[in-house]
Amino acid sequence: MTPEPNNASTPEPQGMSSISRVIGVFFEPTKTFADIAARPNWFLPLALVILSALAFSVSIGQRVGFDRIVDQQTASRLANASPDQRAQMEKGIEMQKRFAPIGWYVGSLLGPPIVTLICSLVLMGIVSGILSAGLKYKQVFSIFCYSAMPGLVSVLLIIVVMYLKPPDDFNIRNPLAFNPAAFMDPNTTSKFLYSLASWFDVFVIWRVLLLAVGFKAAAPKKLTMSSALFAVLLPFAVIVLGSAAFSSMFG
Numbered sequence: 664m665t666p667e668p669n670n671a672s673t674p675e676p677q678g679m680s681s682i683s684r685v686i687g688v689f690f691e692p693t694k695t696f697a698d699i700a701a702r703p704n705w706f707l708p709l710a711l712v713i714l715s716a717l718a719f720s721v722s723i724g725q726r727v728g729f730d731r732i733v734d735q736q737t738a739s740r741l742a743n744a745s746p747d748q749r750a751q752m753e754k755g756i757e758m759q760k761r762f763a764p765i766g767w768y769v770g771s772l773l774g775p776p777i778v779t780l781i782c783s784l785v786l787m788g789i790v791s792g793i794l795s796a797g798l799k800y801k802q803v804f805s806i807f808c809y810s811a812m813p814g815l816v817s818v819l820l821i822i823v824v825m826y827l828k829p830p831d832d833f834n835i836r837n838p839l840a841f842n843p844a845a846f847m848d849p850n851t852t853s854k855f856l857y858s859l860a861s862w863f864d865v866f867v868i869w870r871v872l873l874l875a876v877g878f879k880a881a882a883p884k885k886l887t888m889s890s891a892l893f894a895v896l897l898p899f900a901v902i903v904l905g906s907a908a909f910s911s912m913f914g
Contacts, residue, residue, distance in 0.1 A: 681707040688812045692876045696806060700798070700881030703805035709775060712811050715818040716771035722822045727830045729763035735835055775811075782898070783807045786874070789894045796882040806877035810870050817841075817866040841865040858910035862903045871895050 679687060679698045685708060687695030723732060737756050741749055783804040790796045790803065821838045837845045844852075844861035875891040886894075 678702045684708075684809060685711070685812055688809050688873065692873055693880050696809070696873075696877035696880035697883075699805050699809055699877070700802050703799075703801040705779075705801075705805045705808040708808040708811060709779065711815060712775045712808070713772060715815050716775060717768070719818050719822065720767040720771045722825055723767065723835075724764060726825050727833050727835075729767065730760045731830060732835050733759045733763055779804065779807055785898050786878075786894060789897060790878055790882075790886070790891075794886060794890055794894060796878065796885045798878070798881055802881055803878075806874065806881060810873040810877055813866050813869045813873070837861060842867075853911070855907045855911035858907040859903065862906070871899060 678701065679695065681704060684695050684699060687698075723729065733756060737752070737759070741752060741756075783800065786807065787798060787800050787803040791798050817839065824838055825833055836849065839845070842861050842864035844857050847857055847860060849857050871892075874895045875888060878891040878894060879886050879888050
């Protein structure tokens with residue numbers, strides 16, 4: 664007797680779990696981002712980013728103090744101000760100190776999702792609009808969320824350094840020596856150059872590369888690695904130059 668053919672549909676292979684994806688970003692990024700693009704999700708990585716931002720803010724408040732952070736951020740402007748300007752600035756600084764805790768904690772909660780929403784929209788416009796890769800917003804949003812995982816390592820290292828150093832020695836502008844600006848004197852280096860150098864950070868470059876790998880893995884037939892890098896580096900260059908120019912004028 665000829666056996667009847669099995670008409671049962673073959674089950675689709677099960678994808679990676681969210682935890683496996685978080686780990687896979689570090690060790691198998693191409694495979695991980697291909698899985699993310701096939702089955703986009705973003706809750707766990709975004710939640711981890713928010714929790715790490717909250718942990719950082721709590722550590723700043725408990726170990727260093729928000730008043731000290733405000734003093735660090737305004738020291739150069741006070742030093743270059745005239746006596747009349749300094750009197751006006753000091754009133755503004757006192758106001759900043761009063762609202763600094765609220766700003767840090769609210770920013771930790773709302774900053775990551777807002778930044779992710781906006782950046783994902785810009786990146787989708789480049790990847791799908793200019794480069795015609797055909798990626799959907801949910802895919803770009805998920806790739807952006809998972810690309811932030813190296814930042815968790817950065818935050819952990821910063822918190823460790825924060826508790827190892829005396830509070831007065833903690834530099835909020837450059838807590839880790841992973842970029843050229845860490846070896847520059849902010850008081851003698853031009854503000855534009857100092858800000859520019861601080862962006863060339865190991866963890867920032869790591870994320871840029873992960874984003875490019877993620878877009879390439881999501882659309883392997885439509886994107887080369889060079890075009891994926893272009894999609895990420897174009898808005899990155901605008902942000903870096905804009906930030907440096909802002910620091911030069913108002914830092």
